[in-house]
Structures are given as structure tokens and as C-alpha cells.
Amino acid sequence: MDFPTACPACHREVRVEFTDSAVHDLSCSQCGSRFCVFVRKHKFEVLFDLGTRALMDGYAREAVASFAASLERFFEFYVRAYALERQAGTEGGFGAALKAWEGTWRHVSSQSERQMGMMALAYLLREGREPDFLTPKALGVDFRNRVIHRGYLPRREEVDAYAARVFALIDRLLVELGEGAVHAELAQEQAFAAHLAALPEGVTAVFEEHPGMFRARRFGGTLGGKRALPGKTAPPLNDAQAFARALTERGPLLATFRKSGER
Template sequence: MKIFTMCMECQKELGHPSFEPILADYYDEPVAHFECGRGHICALMLQSQKFEILLESAVNALLAGYTLEASSTFSSAYERFFEFVISVFCSKQKVDKDELAKTFKQVSRQSERQLGAFLYLYLMEFGVNYQINMDIIEFRNKVIHKGYIPSPDEVEKFAEKIYTEIYQVTQKLKSSCGEDIQNVVQASLLERSKSVSGQVAKATSTGASFFSLSHEEQAPTFDSAIASYKEVQKAIKESTPTLKALGEIIKAREH
């Protein structure tokens, strides 16, 4: 995965952005390590939850035409979303973090049990049954277990169903568990900070742009979300040459 950024240490030294565009890599641990043109070694910690990162990765795969990879990653995002929601519900109930980690470890490799935990916690929180869209489960199993390679249209319909569920649950969570969403995000950010060497300059980023809990509002549909994402990516691509030119001018003036 990649994230567009600029060096935060340069901004401190110069008193303004360096305008050096940096496309930094990050992987399972959502921390992007990079070195800028002035030699600053930095770590950019993303606030994004795993499901947000996986959603963006799936969209990138879909846009690149990799339908099998997109389908499996959308499926993973869906499962990790339930994990996130479980953490939010447990935060609201003041469940001890260590005890939650021990309990989740027992179901971490069994998505069906995680789904079951989500269903009962959702029922307890909202007092109504959550109806899982079985079309999602059936398509997921067809791709994952039978090696089915779907068409782009099939993936888009699959992604739309997943996005709709994530969007709708997120809206309900924001209404009843807004503070607990922030608690879970901040707790994960703290863990990422602990993993970064004290000798490295640290900064934080909201991270993924396709679907982000940090945004006040999320796009209500998959189509509108992917259209917005394309616009963001286009703006980054088009602005990069100008930013590079500005950065070179600023660097030249330093000498």
C-alpha cells in the first residue's frame, strides 16, 4: 500500500512545506517509513483501521482490473469490519483491553465465530436483529473456496453490497458509540507509536481516503465513494509535477 505525504520535519525547519511529494509504502503494520530529500528519516502512522486499508486496497485492485484479488480483499475488509465493531461495542461496555485480546485470540481464525459475536453484540446494543446479506457470503465462498474468477461487473455489485452494510452500521455506531469509535482508533494509534523507534521523527495521518472514519461524512454509496476516490487520485497525480518543481526551487534557494 502507498500513501501520499510530505516531510513533517522539513516543515518544522523551513517554517513551511518543502513541497517534496513523497509516495511512501506501508504494509500490514500501518506505519509508512521514508527518508526525504533532505535526509530526514520519518515514520508516518496511519489512523486507519484494518478494514479501511483493505477497502482501499480492494478498490485499487478493482480499478487495475484484478477482479479475483479485489473480491478476496473486499471479503477480508468485510470480516475485519466486524472485528472493529466488536472492539467498539466492548469499549462501550468498558471491557478490559487485555481480556478482550485474550478472548478474540480464541476466535481470530474463525470468521463464523466472529460474525456470531458481532450479531449478538449488535442485538444487545440496538435491540434489533442484524440481517446478514447472504448474497455476500455465497459470492465470497464461490471466489475463496471454488477459485471463481469474477467479472468487473460482478465485483462491483459485490463491493456495493459490502459497502452498503459497512456504511449503514457505521452510521448507527456514530450515533450511539461515537466516543468509543475514537477510543478504539486512538488505542490502535498508540500501539503503532510504541512500535516506532524513538530516534525516528513521528507524525500521524488520517490514512486511507476511500473510506475513512476520520471524515465527518462518508459517501453514502459505493459508486459515489469510488468516484470521489478517483478524483482524489487524479488530483494527486496532476499536482505531483508542480509540487516537484516547487520543491526544487525551494531547495535551490537554500544554497
């Protein structure tokens, strides 16, 4: 998946492929300027948006793979945020906590079952209750495995239901995480700062925030800027309604963002 950006020197539009680190070292083919684009977006967000784009374009099976990967990477995001939140005030500060986290995650980075165990324990310790969402039924494990591992070709309505399940779970956990997410944000900013400090002289740094299915929820509080009136509670949405509303309000932004650089 790529995204459009602009050369800071000549303003020519450049298409850039997302990297795993969210750091993109570039040079303009027109004027030769060198610049580095830092995208303030986490991997689970990029993957969910990739799934949304695939769904909108009619690639149902590819969408399932991206949604499933998004959920796994969100669990990593949650555990990181909790670990840093818990340790940031200890001796050595945030830097020591981040180093300890990175060393610990290395032990489970290629083992999804152990990562799930870390998620279960992190949720129990932080929220004080059982992670009821980690059952195979709640996660849609059978559907995911049929599509990814057994080559099942899903119908659009099945993918919509799976996407709604994943969206609702991530959204719920982001709400519960609350300000704790700031610690994971800070970890990304520190990685950016280290890369920025190592940039050669003459390279321009560009920081960007992109539209996405979760960005409005995290930074604006609600979708579409709509808030309940004082003393009134908005009617609850089920998984399908919540995803459909997000797709209606955020989907066009993703489509516009994608098409802006198409030739």
C-alpha cells in the same frame, strides 16, 4: 499497497507500504532523517480502498478478495467498538476495558466463524434486534467463495454488485454505530501513543489522515458535503446507487492519491 508521504526534514516524497499496525518507522534515503508516520485509518478502510483501486484498475478477482477481507475486519471493528463502549465506564476505565477486549479476541482471532458469532451477539445486544445481514445471501457468500476458493473469474458487473453490497452494509452499520465508533478510534490512538512514547530522541512523529471511501461518511456526515434541507428527506439510494455515488465522488481522490508518487 503503498502511499506517498514527505520527509519532514527535506520534504522529499517517500513511498511507504501500509503496515498492519498503521505505524510506519521510516528514514529518508536523501537526508537520513528518521521519522514515524501514524495513519489514522482502520484496516477495514484500507482493505476496502485497496479493493476499490483494484476494481478501478481492472483487477476484478483481486478486488473481490479485498472487499471480502474488508467486511471481516469491519465486523471485528464493530465488536471492538461495542465491547469498549459497554465496558469503558466500568471500574478500571478504558485501559482495563481494552486489555479485556484484547484478551478475549485472542480466543477467536484465527476462527472466522466464531468472529461471526461474536458479531451476531454484539449486534443483538446493542440494537435489540436480529442481525438480518448475516445470512449467506445477504453477505454474498456463494459469490465470494466461488471467486476466492474455486478460482472463478468474475465479470466486472458481478464485482460491482458485490462491492455495492459490502459498501452498503458497512455504511449502514457505521451509521447505526454512531458515536460508538469513537471507542475503536480511541483504541487506535492509545496504540499510537504507546509507540510514540517509545520513539528514540530525534525521531519526528507525523500523523496523517488519508482520503478513502468511508472517511467522508464518518467525519463529514455525508458524501460530497451534501445534506438534506430542513424538513426534507433525501430519496433513498439502493446498494448499487450508493456505491456508484461513492465511487464517483471518492474514487478520483484515491486515484490522485495513488498517482501522486508514481515516477
